[in-house]
Amino acid sequence: MTSMKIIIPVYLFGVISLTLLHTASSIECPQFCTCNKTTSEAKCQNRLYDGIPAFPNYITSLTFTGMNLPEVKKKTFNLIKDLELQVLILRHNRIGNITADALSELKHLRHLDLSGNSEMKIDQLAACLGNIKSPNITILKLNSFGWENEQIIIYEAISKYNITELQMSRNYFKSLNMSALEQYVPNLTSLNVAYNDIEHIIPGQLRKLEIWRIHHNYVDVNYTLFNSTGTCNFPSLKVLNLTSNFVNHFENRFSCLDKLEVLVLDRNPVKQILKETFSDLPSLQVLHLNHLGDRLYNIEAFPFRSKTLKELSFSRNHFAFLKSARYLYFDSTQIFSKIPNLEAIDLSENYFNLTDGVLKEMISNLTNLKRITIKSCKFQTIPTDIFSKMKRLEVLNLTKNHIGSWNGTEVFGSISSLRTLRLDFNYINVFNDTSFPESFMANLKSIDLAGNPFFCSCKNLWFRKWIHSWRLKRPHIFKGYPANYLCINPPELYNTELKDYFPSDDECYPEKMNAALQSFIVLSLVGIFSVILVSLIYKGRWHIRYWIYLQRVKQRGYISLNSGDSFLYSGFVVYSDEDRHWVFSKFLKIVEEENDQTLCIHHRDFEVGKLIVDNIADCIAQSRKIILVLSRTMMTSDWCLFETRLAHRKFLNDDNGSLIIIMLENIQKKDMPHSLRNLVDLTTYITWSEEPDLQERFWTNVLKSIKGD
Numbered sequence: 001m002t003s004m005k006i007i008i009p010v011y012l013f014g015v016i017s018l019t020l021l022h023t024a025s026s027i028e029c030p031q032f033c034t035c036n037k038t039t040s041e042a043k044c045q046n047r048l049y050d051g052i053p054a055f056p057n058y059i060t061s062l063t064f065t066g067m068n069l070p071e072v073k074k075k076t077f078n079l080i081k082d083l084e085l086q087v088l089i090l091r092h093n094r095i096g097n098i099t100a101d102a103l104s105e106l107k108h109l110r111h112l113d114l115s116g117n118s119e120m121k122i123d124q125l126a127a128c129l130g131n132i133k134s135p136n137i138t139i140l141k142l143n144s145f146g147w148e149n150e151q152i153i154i155y156e157a158i159s160k161y162n163i164t165e166l167q168m169s170r171n172y173f174k175s176l177n178m179s180a181l182e183q184y185v186p187n188l189t190s191l192n193v194a195y196n197d198i199e200h201i202i203p204g205q206l207r208k209l210e211i212w213r214i215h216h217n218y219v220d221v222n223y224t225l226f227n228s229t230g231t232c233n234f235p236s237l238k239v240l241n242l243t244s245n246f247v248n249h250f251e252n253r254f255s256c257l258d259k260l261e262v263l264v265l266d267r268n269p270v271k272q273i274l275k276e277t278f279s280d281l282p283s284l285q286v287l288h289l290n291h292l293g294d295r296l297y298n299i300e301a302f303p304f305r306s307k308t309l310k311e312l313s314f315s316r317n318h319f320a321f322l323k324s325a326r327y328l329y330f331d332s333t334q335i336f337s338k339i340p341n342l343e344a345i346d347l348s349e350n351y352f353n354l355t356d357g358v359l360k361e362m363i364s365n366l367t368n369l370k371r372i373t374i375k376s377c378k379f380q381t382i383p384t385d386i387f388s389k390m391k392r393l394e395v396l397n398l399t400k401n402h403i404g405s406w407n408g409t410e411v412f413g414s415i416s417s418l419r420t421l422r423l424d425f426n427y428i429n430v431f432n433d434t435s436f437p438e439s440f441m442a443n444l445k446s447i448d449l450a451g452n453p454f455f456c457s458c459k460n461l462w463f464r465k466w467i468h469s470w471r472l473k474r475p476h477i478f479k480g481y482p483a484n485y486l487c488i489n490p491p492e493l494y495n496t497e498l499k500d501y502f503p504s505d506d507e508c509y510p511e512k513m514n515a516a517l518q519s520f521i522v523l524s525l526v527g528i529f530s531v532i533l534v535s536l537i538y539k540g541r542w543h544i545r546y547w548i549y550l551q552r553v554k555q556r557g558y559i560s561l562n563s564g565d566s567f568l569y570s571g572f573v574v575y576s577d578e579d580r581h582w583v584f585s586k587f588l589k590i591v592e593e594e595n596d597q598t599l600c601i602h603h604r605d606f607e608v609g610k611l612i613v614d615n616i617a618d619c620i621a622q623s624r625k626i627i628l629v630l631s632r633t634m635m636t637s638d639w640c641l642f643e644t645r646l647a648h649r650k651f652l653n654d655d656n657g658s659l660i661i662i663m664l665e666n667i668q669k670k671d672m673p674h675s676l677r678n679l680v681d682l683t684t685y686i687t688w689s690e691e692p693d694l695q696e697r698f699w700t701n702v703l704k705s706i707k708g709d
């Protein structure tokens with residue numbers, strides 16, 4: 001029985017302890033926070049919550065901002081003191097009172113940020129900071145405390161730690177005591193005193209300082225800042241950000257900054273950049289001189305001379321790089337010379353005139369350039385002859401110019417190294433097949449043409465097809481496509497995505513169709529005209545021949561039939577092809593063979609290769625008589641009628657005797673053509689008969705007529 005009494009409590013204890021263990025190991029992330037197991041971070045923001053809750057034990061970084069923690073004590077961290085908390089960010093938590101031992105239990109703290117608790121009392125803060133028990137504390141951020149002066153008491157408090165990064169930006173310091181920092185936090189590698197009112201710097205040496213952010217103050221620098229002790233004050237400085245200060249001249253060159261790689265002098269009221277200002281910075285790689293206001297008027301020779309400089313930014317200075325610029329001094333051929341290793345240049349928002357050649361003189365010798373940015377310079381075209389010589393050019397950024405078109409062959413024809421091209425927000429309406437040569441596309445990874453005022457017209461049909469074909473090969477090549485490739489024209493398609501503009505064949509091919517139609521019409525007209533002409537010529541061919549005949553006759557002089565007996569032929573026989581048989585078998589046989597007369601027969605006597613009218617003219621001229629063999633077919637033959645007409649003419653010129661008419665058939669005069677009827681009226685004709693008796697008389701009459709006068 002007693003054993004039972006013992007067993008039950010042991011059992012109960014087991015259950016209870018298991019439950020406790022379970023709850024302890026499964027602390028959930030507080031509802032108003034986010035916890036990330038991979039980064040071990042917890043973030044809690046903007047809740048009206050007093051105190052710090054418990055967190056899962058993997059958390060090593062806690063960001064607790066915008067909360068209400070008026071009093072911070074050791075107890076405040078009770079629930080998290082067992083975490084291995086390395087990063088504690090307590091920004092803007094309205095901390096008023098903080099006890100000296102508040103942070104003493106956070107043994108692993110590396111990074112403490114108390115920024116934005118401007119109600120905190122400085123001596124309380126100093127006492128608290130002096131009691132951090134973590135040996136690893138190196139980063140301290142005390143931004144936005146509203147302090148009017150530097151708090152040396154704080155420096156003293158932290159002097160026992162190995163602080164390497166200190167931030168005190170967004171206060172109201174008027175001066176900065178580098179000497180005190182040298183004394184108390186000599187191991188600083190990063191100092192941020194940006195957004196103060198610092199005008200005066202008490203020199204001091206920070207031999208390990210690498211990054212110094214002192215932007216947005218009123219600092220004017222001279223070499224005593226860097227060399228006040230006879231040795232260099234910041235021998236390790238790599239990055240000096242002096243954006244938005246009062247630096248207005250660099251009378252002495254920057255020096256004593258042998259490790260300086262990045263120098264940012266943006267937004268300083270610089271008036272002059274003197275000769276070789278930066279040439280004593282043997283490690284300088286990046287130089288920013290942007291947004292200098294409009295005071296800059298003089299840039300001396302070789303201002304950026306440097307063997308190491310890789311990136312130069314001279315943008316938003318509204319400097320007039322113009323041949324015609326007055327009261328401004330710069331030398332276009334010297335300004336960027338002696339920077340042999342320059343890889344990137346930014347000349348955005350200055351004034352250029354692409355036709356005066358200054359830009360070309362300035363940058364065309366920088367043949368190692370890889371990245372060029374010239375934004376917002378109102379370029380109307382892409383300058384030729386500048387980029388084509390830069391064989392290593394990878395990025396060309398011409399955003400926000402007024403570029404409408406360019407000569408693709410001249411600008412991009414010999415560039416094949418380009419990877420990124422930005423032509424977004426220009427004035428490009430239409431692209432055509434010459435805009436981007438094939439070779440230029442070789443290495444292109446990204447092209448941005450967004451924000452251009454595209455025309456949704458058939459002129460861009462090529463462009464759409466081009467985009468499509470390149471997107472098949474390189475899906476992400478067009479930046480901003482399709483959402484930012486919008487049409488402005490025609491008005492009914494305003495703000496339509498270019499992608500959605502599918503012109504139909506009817507819409508788009510009218511040009512081609514028109515061309516086809518036009519050529520069709522032209523061809524048809526030519527055709528119709530030719531047909532008409534040919535048929536007119538055909539119809540009037542006899543008139544034409546007649547006319548030609550007259551011309552010939554005129555030329556050679558008319559040979560009269562009566563000019564002696566020197567005729568070659570007794571007669572010229574005009575007959576229809578149909579009657580050829582009769583002519584050859586009967587007429588020639590009787591007249592030529594049996595009666596020794598020579599006749600001119602066009603089937604036989606016309607000279608080959610001679611114009612037919614010439615043949616006729618010759619025949620008529622060389623014949624004493626003209627013999628018309630009349631038949632019905634002869635009257636329908638234009639050819640014969642033509643010959644008849646020539647005969648008629650001769651008849652009129654000479655006398656009736658030179659014409660002999662033979663009627664092969666009995667033809668009514670009313671069936672004859674007018675001209676023929678006239679002839680028949682004026683001449684007696686001999687009629688052929690199939691009857692042998694009558695035939696004898698026929699031949700007698702014929703021969704008499706041929707031989708007679």
Ligand SMILES: *[C@@H]1O[C@H](CO)[C@@H](O)[C@H](O)[C@H]1NC(C)=O
Nearest residue numbers: 034035036037038039040041
């Ligand atoms: C945790 O952080 C990692 C790295 O920043 C991130 O990829 C992941 O999405 C985060 N997880 C959650 C749940 O937020």
Ligand SMILES: *[C@@H]1O[C@H](CO)[C@@H](O)[C@H](O)[C@H]1NC(C)=O
Nearest residue numbers: 070071094095096097098119
């Ligand atoms: C800070 O402590 C003092 C006295 O210890 C007290 O008078 C004051 O109200 C406290 N301030 C806040 C914000 O709690």
Ligand SMILES: *[C@@H]1O[C@H](CO)[C@@H](O)[C@H](O)[C@H]1NC(C)=O
Nearest residue numbers: 084107108109134135136137
């Ligand atoms: C301090 O940092 C070192 C190196 O990161 C680490 O090994 C050591 O555990 C840390 N000490 C504490 C108390 O966290």
Ligand SMILES: *[C@@H]1O[C@H](CO)[C@@H](O)[C@H](O)[C@H]1NC(C)=O
Nearest residue numbers: 135138161162163164187189
């Ligand atoms: C101080 O911190 C720097 C950088 O973290 C480190 O190199 C150096 O060894 C540290 N010195 C001491 C004494 O902890």
Ligand SMILES: *[C@@H]1O[C@H](CO)[C@@H](O)[C@H](O)[C@H]1NC(C)=O
Nearest residue numbers: 159160161162163184186187
């Ligand atoms: C600064 O660093 C040096 C060398 O790393 C070290 O000897 C020295 O103790 C450090 N100073 C402080 C205050 O931690």
Ligand SMILES: *[C@@H]1O[C@H](CO)[C@@H](O)[C@H](O)[C@H]1NC(C)=O
Nearest residue numbers: 200201220221222223224225
């Ligand atoms: C250099 O600047 C310091 C303060 O920053 C000033 O006291 C000193 O007169 C200046 N020296 C010259 C030569 O301008």
Ligand SMILES: *[C@@H]1O[C@H](CO)[C@@H](O)[C@H](O)[C@H]1NC(C)=O
Nearest residue numbers: 227228229230231232255256
């Ligand atoms: C620092 O200045 C002193 C005198 O002002 C000069 O002798 C010395 O050469 C300078 N050091 C460097 C590295 O410029």
Ligand SMILES: *[C@@H]1O[C@H](CO)[C@@H](O)[C@H](O)[C@H]1NC(C)=O
Nearest residue numbers: 194215239241242243262264
């Ligand atoms: C310098 O400071 C300005 C202002 O905060 C910042 O925009 C810029 O990025 C900084 N430049 C460098 C190189 O750190």
Ligand SMILES: *[C@@H]1O[C@H](CO)[C@@H](O)[C@H](O)[C@H]1NC(C)=O
Nearest residue numbers: 322323324353354355356357
């Ligand atoms: C640009 O330069 C050309 C040639 O020097 C000149 O004719 C033209 O007027 C200039 N244009 C402007 C806007 O200055």
Ligand SMILES: *[C@@H]1O[C@H](CO)[C@@H](O)[C@H](O)[C@H]1NC(C)=O
Nearest residue numbers: 332333334337360361362365
């Ligand atoms: C470019 O360099 C060549 C050869 O070094 C030189 O002759 C020419 O004058 C230079 N052009 C400019 C504009 O500096």
Ligand SMILES: *[C@@H]1O[C@H](CO)[C@@H](O)[C@H](O)[C@H]1NC(C)=O
Nearest residue numbers: 346348373375395397420422
């Ligand atoms: C120009 O375009 C390049 C490539 O997109 C980009 O990296 C760069 O920041 C741009 N330059 C400016 C001044 O916007």
Ligand SMILES: *[C@@H]1O[C@H](CO)[C@@H](O)[C@H](O)[C@H]1NC(C)=O
Nearest residue numbers: 406407408409410411413434
């Ligand atoms: C572009 O330049 C090439 C080479 O100079 C020239 O042959 C071509 O006619 C130009 N094209 C246009 C449209 O001006």
